[in-house]
Amino acid sequence: MEGNPRLTPTTRGRDGVRVVVLGAGFGGLTFCQNFSFPGAEVTVVDRRNHHLFQPLLYQVAAAGLSAPEIAQPIRSILSPRKHVNVVLDEVRGIDLTGRTVALTTTTLPYDYLVLALGGVTSYFGHPEWEALAPGLKSLEDALRIRSRVLLAFEKAETEPDPVARQRLMTIVVIGGGPTGVELAGAFAELTRTVLRSDFRHIDPRQARVILVEAGPRLLSHLSEQSSASAQRQLERLGVEVRTNCPVQSLQKDFVELPEEGIAAANIIWAAGVAAVPLTRQLGVELDRAGRIKVRPDLSLPGYPEVFAIGDLALVLDETGRPVPGVSPAAMQMAQHVAQLIKANLVTPGTASRPAFRYWDKGSMATIGRSAAVAEIKRLKLSGGVAWLVWLGVHLIFLIGFRNKLAVLLQWAYAYCTYKRGARIIVGEANAPGPTAFG
């Protein structure tokens, strides 16, 4: 299969180096923004036209932000970088020996390859649960969840049967990590404050929001002190927290827990993440979540010209623990690989390759208005202070001036008035699947 001439670099520079980057998430984008070398051409492939600010995806699901506020066209972000080609396409396969990437429409040869395709929701061997409890990885996921929850309240408003009504007004979030905690908090706020006066026959404050965690505590990557604080803050918002509570089974609108069954029209899966399935085709060593066990310099064993960064890479820090799957880690890995390829091009054939070192800037999770937990080194924050830190960090890192300003304004407005403007359902009321949103 011949490469499409419109995608193969036409002007090859000193070395005519072709760098192919798969994925324009935090890792892929940061690489493109940090790598340049005379004559080198970078081609970045993504199946979507937008970069997504994943840390705020839960806000889109909970109708707090609209989709474009956390997304930006990849072309527009990379527009000033003339050596970078953006291709909207899907990766079909990678030939590590032949050094080519097969897309749907063409095949790209490469000299260096950066794998930055991220992760997918994992149902731990229960793929049939996906239809019953959607996960939260993409804008589509977020809009689907938002649609489902808002429509359930619409149905509850006209539902005469109290049992059915309560089922429609129950939201179960499975998984007590950052995403689960943030989702549960945001839904509690949505039902307790935003929707409060919108209905005539139901009281949205009587909605149940239940957060289910299999392990002994929420946010297990933080200290016990922060876990306990997060649980207290969630309960103050009205969230029912169940720990030591692994899901036994899922049916349509029903969650079976060890000691109870919960009828809920809204079940959301925030319990597991795995690397994209493509890693399984590479023939390299993976961990159970499908992540590539990279070498200390982030290259693939046996393929020094191929690197894996972000959520699809298993990287160990100095203490032997895996580097967490968060955006700062992906961005640091991208910078490391950009430096490394540059150094390789300057002095080809040199053997020394520095190992990647993760600089942990801290962890945080938000729970609601003025409610959050944050840990920065030994500093543990909670409540309003942690929330302000969280707000500042997220605004600083939101890519793009417009989005930053729009998000700030919307939050300021929501904070003052408790109203939310993004509660738009696109699709018809009684159509089989009104899943698309704004």
Add this chain to the structure above:
Amino acid sequence: MEGNPRLTPTTRGRDGVRVVVLGAGFGGLTFCQNFSFPGAEVTVVDRRNHHLFQPLLYQVAAAGLSAPEIAQPIRSILSPRKHVNVVLDEVRGIDLTGRTVALTTTTLPYDYLVLALGGVTSYFGHPEWEALAPGLKSLEDALRIRSRVLLAFEKAETEPDPVARQRLMTIVVIGGGPTGVELAGAFAELTRTVLRSDFRHIDPRQARVILVEAGPRLLSHLSEQSSASAQRQLERLGVEVRTNCPVQSLQKDFVELPEEGIAAANIIWAAGVAAVPLTRQLGVELDRAGRIKVRPDLSLPGYPEVFAIGDLALVLDETGRPVPGVSPAAMQMAQHVAQLIKANLVTPGTASRPAFRYWDKGSMATIGRSAAVAEIKRLKLSGGVAWLVWLGVHLIFLIGFRNKLAVLLQWAYAYCTYKRGARIIVGEANAPGPTAFG
């Protein structure tokens, strides 16, 4: 069929009057905001959960605004009006004799009925053209058009065949009314300025935007002077305007005109509007576009308790010409009917019913950045002044503070930088139909 008790007013006041409003567009919403009477309950039914600011829909189609910026939840707008019930459902039929409205889930009895369901795109007896040239009436329509145009440019970027490439980069807008003029202008700006530096292999400025009008001039409801000015301003932006040019036939990606055929991956239909099909079930007299020929007081002949307002009503002004299908007209009709029902309830049985009088505040259409035409009584404006008037009027009428501010900011930002942030495609690159957007 019995009414659902949760939808039938439970507390009936002095008269226990039940007013049912079908549709929460400009007409229905304005009625709800203007009508109140002790003991009267209003139920407004819409199949969507949001009110749409239709005049800016073309901006969503042209990726200038995001969907939530021109939409607001109906519940949230009507939340302070405790006598108003909002029902998310679809109208299945109306029994004018039995005074009931059948919805999907229940049946609503009424004492007064206000029909405000608006219009649909009309293909003048060619329903098969709908799939070839989408119209622009809903958010879904706008997002579908946006998706199609942006994906066509993505495909053009990797398309080696120059003929296919030109087809992908050609946009044909059919219909030279306000919507067609605004769409053509917005697409010309999008391709000439916003997308200019985003691609590596194509130059979006070489895209063709062609506006096709069957009649002798654009904007035929305005003066010849304004029509000519609009055409000049469009041509300055790079739009090719074809007048006296009725579409002969449409095929997939191909428009047959009297003297030429145009291959275009993007064909948009802005040529016709008709009343919703439901009017044909009522057994009352209609015009060719399905609009109800109402009495001078806006009631249906033979049914003094039923009113039709907005795009589904044919109302004649003093000069015998139909009142145009614009939002100010729908809002004025809503106010008239609200007053009339109130007066009827105060002094029941009185025979006198004032006729509706349309107060024409003027007409305008925008073409692009600093380009527009406006006519207010005898005053004819064009260019930058008309554009500022257009901007002011639309901002003042945009419902909801948040949206107003967000739209203003986004416009100010777009005006200064020529960038647009709403260019998000939701859906996968190579999925059969990535139609949903933010």
